[in-house]
Amino acid sequence: MTPPSGQKRTDFLHYLMARQLRLSLLCAICFLIVLLGLPLVNYFLPDLMATRLFGFTLGWFILGIAFFPFVWIISFIFIRRSLALEADEVAKAKKF
Amino acid sequence: MMFSPSLALGHIDPWIAAFSLITVAVTIFMGFRSAKNSKTAGDFFVAGRSVSVGWNASAISGEYLSAASFMGIAGMVMSSGYDALWYPVCYACGYLFLLLFIAGPLRRFGAYTIPDFAEGRFDSPLFRKIAVVFVLFIGFFYTMPQMKGAGTTLAYIFPGMPYWAGVALVGGIITLNVALGGMKGITLIQALQYWMKLFAITVPIFVLMFVFGGYNKNLAANSSSQSKGAHTATYSADGKIESEAAVSVITNGVARKPLVEKAPKDEAWIAPFGPLTTKAAKAAHLTPEQSRPYSLLYTYSLIIALVCGTAGLPHILVRFYTNPDGVAAKRTTMWVMILIGVFYVFPPVFGVIGRNLMPELYTGLTGIKGTDQVVLKLPTLIREKYGVLGSILSGITCAGAFAAFMSTFSGLLVSMTGALAHDVFGRMLFPESSAEHRMRAFKFAAVLIGAIAVILGCFVEPLEINFMVGQAFAIAAASYFPLLFMSVWWRGMTMTGAATGMLTGGICALCAAALTNISTLSLDKGPMGKIFGGFAPLNDFWAGHPLLRILCDQPAIWTVPLAISLMVIVSKLTAAKIPADVESKMLVLHAPEALGYRQDYIAEHTGEH
Numbered sequence: 087m088t089p090p091s092g093q094k095r096t097d098f099l100h101y102l103m104a105r106q107l108r109l110s111l112l113c114a115i116c117f118l119i120v121l122l123g124l125p126l127v128n129y130f131l132p133d134l135m136a137t138r139l140f141g142f143t144l145g146w147f148i149l150g151i152a153f154f155p156f157v158w159i160i161s162f163i164f165i166r167r168s169l170a171l172e173a174d175e176v177a178k179a180k181k182f
Numbered sequence: 183m184m185f186s187p188s189l190a191l192g193h194i195d196p197w198i199a200a201f202s203l204i205t206v207a208v209t210i211f212m213g214f215r216s217a218k219n220s221k222t223a224g225d226f227f228v229a230g231r232s233v234s235v236g237w238n239a240s241a242i243s244g245e246y247l248s249a250a251s252f253m254g255i256a257g258m259v260m261s262s263g264y265d266a267l268w269y270p271v272c273y274a275c276g277y278l279f280l281l282l283f284i285a286g287p288l289r290r291f292g293a294y295t296i297p298d299f300a301e302g303r304f305d306s307p308l309f310r311k312i313a314v315v316f317v318l319f320i321g322f323f324y325t326m327p328q329m330k331g332a333g334t335t336l337a338y339i340f341p342g343m344p345y346w347a348g349v350a351l352v353g354g355i356i357t358l359n360v361a362l363g364g365m366k367g368i369t370l371i372q373a374l375q376y377w378m379k380l381f382a383i384t385v386p387i388f389v390l391m392f393v394f395g396g397y398n399k400n401l402a403a404n405s406s407s408q409s410k411g412a413h414t415a416t417y418s419a420d421g422k423i424e425s426e427a428a429v430s431v432i433t434n435g436v437a438r439k440p441l442v443e444k445a446p447k448d449e450a451w452i453a454p455f456g457p458l459t460t461k462a463a464k465a466a467h468l469t470p471e472q473s474r475p476y477s478l479l480y481t482y483s484l485i486i487a488l489v490c491g492t493a494g495l496p497h498i499l500v501r502f503y504t505n506p507d508g509v510a511a512k513r514t515t516m517w518v519m520i521l522i523g524v525f526y527v528f529p530p531v532f533g534v535i536g537r538n539l540m541p542e543l544y545t546g547l548t549g550i551k552g553t554d555q556v557v558l559k560l561p562t563l564i565r566e567k568y569g570v571l572g573s574i575l576s577g578i579t580c581a582g583a584f585a586a587f588m589s590t591f592s593g594l595l596v597s598m599t600g601a602l603a604h605d606v607f608g609r610m611l612f613p614e615s616s617a618e619h620r621m622r623a624f625k626f627a628a629v630l631i632g633a634i635a636v637i638l639g640c641f642v643e644p645l646e647i648n649f650m651v652g653q654a655f656a657i658a659a660a661s662y663f664p665l666l667f668m669s670v671w672w673r674g675m676t677m678t679g680a681a682t683g684m685l686t687g688g689i690c691a692l693c694a695a696a697l698t699n700i701s702t703l704s705l706d707k708g709p710m711g712k713i714f715g716g717f718a719p720l721n722d723f724w725a726g727h728p729l730l731r732i733l734c735d736q737p738a739i740w741t742v743p744l745a746i747s748l749m750v751i752v753s754k755l756t757a758a759k760i761p762a763d764v765e766s767k768m769l770v771l772h773a774p775e776a777l778g779y780r781q782d783y784i785a786e787h788t789g790e791h
Contacts, residue, residue: 125482141396145454158520
């Protein structure tokens, strides 16, 4: 299809970027709360993080092992949502 | 538990040498073979943009898992404990930022390199010249630790071989390989090398865990109650325990050798805010209570550097252009996170077991400097029970280490050479040059950059591998990450704003990293101490100013916000210069491919695709 022009095009671009950025920011915030929260928990609740869990300390278990699957889940959700978003945008583009 | 005699000076273990040689031979062979198949300049730069998701994800992972991941993390976990875990976690999680904000749009834009993007997004050939500088800055900072990995591994395999000889040998081989094979050969090799590295780290560690107890059991042995008894042993110059009484004790069912004087105590090692993050405060003689806020600051700055830095590494970003489209770029990123995440669980295990069974590495007296060699050396402990199996496993980890620094170095070499040949030669100096001419420029640039990397690599023996890679990330975080992030998501950005922010942030981070390294090198007892000895008084200054030392060690916490705010402020001031067609550029970046706005930026210029 030919690129739309003028005000319609501007509106479409705003719409696209706003939706994509919102999804990205939402995922980023989930990630950052955990990533940036962990040092704070370490700082203020050292005894809790020193609790032993199968021989690991809780802090070690979270950072050394559990963190990786957590990130995979976020990225999996993001990709599914963003592909759905793109399909939807293609459909909506015809309206603009 | 004594050291196996075959590690004595001058004796080469045939198994270890054989595995390493095979790795090198396979790499060279594939480089030559693929040289036959890559003909056009497009093949050399981005492999014809036709690499599948699986191959590309393996190749990115293979390239990304460098000497820092393979050797450095284990060494740093052993020397610093919990705090070092931030490195593998953030190395892997940085890809999430790349996925969320950069990977898809960047691929849709369709340019070969970051300088291509910089020029295309702002219609400014001048900006290309500015942007290309950081490919080289970041690249050289990243090659130094790879070279250290090469030098230390070869010195371990061939005892007595000088450090610089190992650096020169590995640097030479890879430079030749890149000059002959280009990117296409490299993609295939990188992909296979990921699987090789995963094999080389998992097989030995599972055998070690089977013999000496699991990850959790070995970690459980590090409890403060145990270290209160404080048997510290002394080691003689050749790394043997001097007092016979101080041989291994069994704690919680796991054998443990007494720690040496230099090793951190259990409670500091296993808890957050340990030796790594408190070094500056300790040098300033602060109490543990006073130093905790400094440690928190250090941790945050490290996290910012690694997470943002991953999203701005030129040798990784160039690979996203080898995806056929933005969707494939996103899928690739997800697979990369899985592949490297699986890998990163294992190197710390070497550090944990190494702390229990090879504490003599803390002394730095047993050959190569410090704990960076624990991955190579730990499997030799199995020799006592299973004889030659220990040598084979040590050979496997050596082969993995080879794969690690060879693949990363070749990836860096490709992107740095690409910058020099494609940007400086092809675009700036001789825009009319023929394709054949450019190929020759590519080969010449590869040799030139390889030579500089080898020379730089010879200086860094006393520095920790992982720390140096962290510095490269910090520079990327303060230069390319803000550039990409802001250019992709903010229409109001101008070329002047982007350039000011990127240059200021990046150069501040670069200076901080250089200053830190010079301070450390000036304290070295070897030849580097003599060369850099004049800078030793810097360390007195740092002792008086722990906060400044941390901001210099880990500059990301101020350089990244500095770069971004400069971009915003200067762009606002120069708002009249916002590129006229910014909206069509943004549509290319953000509209799904199905809408057909996509245009490979490069196609307009070369007509090759």
